[in-house]
Amino acid sequence: MLLLGLRAALGWARSCRLPGPGWSRAVSGALRLQETRDRRSVYSPLVQTARGYVRPVKKRKQALPSHLDDLPPTMLKKDYANVPIIDKVDDVVKRLLSLEMASQREKVKIKTQQLIEKVRRTPSDNGSFEVQTAILTAKIQTHREHLQMHPKDKSNRRRMLMAIDRRKKLLKYLRRTRYETFEHTCKQLGIQYTLPPLYCRRMTRRWAAKKAFCLKVFNEVQKLKAPERLKQRREWQAKARARKEQTLQSEGTPV
Numbered sequence: 001m002l003l004l005g006l007r008a009a010l011g012w013a014r015s016c017r018l019p020g021p022g023w024s025r026a027v028s029g030a031l032r033l034q035e036t037r038d039r040r041s042v043y044s045p046l047v048q049t050a051r052g053y054v055r056p057v058k059k060r061k062q063a064l065p066s067h068l069d070d071l072p073p074t075m076l077k078k079d080y081a082n083v084p085i086i087d088k089v090d091d092v093v094k095r096l097l098s099l100e101m102a103s104q105r106e107k108v109k110i111k112t113q114q115l116i117e118k119v120r121r122t123p124s125d126n127g128s129f130e131v132q133t134a135i136l137t138a139k140i141q142t143h144r145e146h147l148q149m150h151p152k153d154k155s156n157r158r159r160m161l162m163a164i165d166r167r168k169k170l171l172k173y174l175r176r177t178r179y180e181t182f183e184h185t186c187k188q189l190g191i192q193y194t195l196p197p198l199y200c201r202r203m204t205r206r207w208a209a210k211k212a213f214c215l216k217v218f219n220e221v222q223k224l225k226a227p228e229r230l231k232q233r234r235e236w237q238a239k240a241r242a243r244k245e246q247t248l249q250s251e252g253t254p255v
Contacts, residue, residue: 064148067141068107073100078109104142112138118188129170130185136167137189168196 080086080097099107115134116126125131143160147153171193174182186193 064145066145067138068104068111071099071107071110073098075099075110077102077106078113108138108142115189119185129174130181133167133170133174133185133191134189136163136170137191139163140167167191172196 075081076086076094076097077099086094086097095101099110112135115138116131119130119134120126121128121130140160140163143156143163146156147160150156171182171186171191174185175193182193185191
């Protein structure tokens, strides 16, 4: 038995080779590869599903307050409010024609009409500065609520800024001409008017030269347009004179 053990040990020693200089690198590379495989097998989607991992829950957006919340849902639409036969129809038809089934655009129309009724001068007033301010206020509120839900909508942001600038100009004119009407409009529409900052710009030589050049170009253009304007004015005066003579002749001749 001892001889057989010695023979086996000698055979194993002959078959083995001594490790060279790259032996340690090969062993470390094999160990790293094995660790990578083990890590991939642990974090694979199959293992995650088996362990019961779940997807992250998306947070729901909270319902923001709207300027259309004060409209009652039982109110009829604008096109059907003054129909005389509306009181005789069924309740289902009334519900279909009410604001409960109305779109956002129809609700905005009714809200705009309510704001106009607060500031208009007469029942037939549809184009005064106060009415235009009320229409722009409804548009601004609608754009602002839309941008709260969709902050990356650049076109609506541009329309809102244009409406704000237009409303500022109207309020500035009302404040300069009729201050009582301006105060009444701001109070009824809930507008907080702030005075614009004083415009201050440092005057430079380049800016002064550019301004002088612009004024010179403007004056030259006005000189070129002067004969055409004079001719047009004389034509208007001749037409007005002929119309006046025709009116006098028609009044003087008996029927």
